[in-house]
Amino acid sequence: MEWIPIVFATFKVLVLGAGMFFAIKWHYDQGQKEREMDKRAVLRAGGKVAAVFVLSLLGLGLVTFAVARMLGLDLSIP
Incomplete structure (x- = not known):
């Protein structure tokens, strides 16, 4: 071994x-x-992090969709 x-x-x-x-x-x-620490500041920071995460997830989905389309993959739902 x-x-x-x-x-x-x-x-x-x-x-x-x-x-x-x-x-x-x-x-x-x-x-x-x-x-x-102020609770409003914590909630505001958490909201910003969540918004950035959702936007980056959306961007990644769009880039993935564009690359899949460019490669000619079948993206239709059965």
């Missing part, structure tokens, strides 16, 4: 695990520091 995949998979799990731990810890510490 090859040892390289075992070493790389173990390294990947350790690095991703450490990264997740420190990301969660940093976000928790930021939440404790900024308890007084």
Whole structure:
């Protein structure tokens, strides 16, 4: 059995695990520091993120549709 995949998979799990731990810890510490954050500001920021996500999803769908049409794929609904 090859040892390289075992070493790389173990390294990947350790690095991703450490990264997740420190990301969660940093976000928790930021939440404790900024308890007084305005709810309207949070909702406004969340709305902006959701709008950007929907617009990017729509753009990706349109680009995918255009490329599929350009390649001559059948896009009719049965």
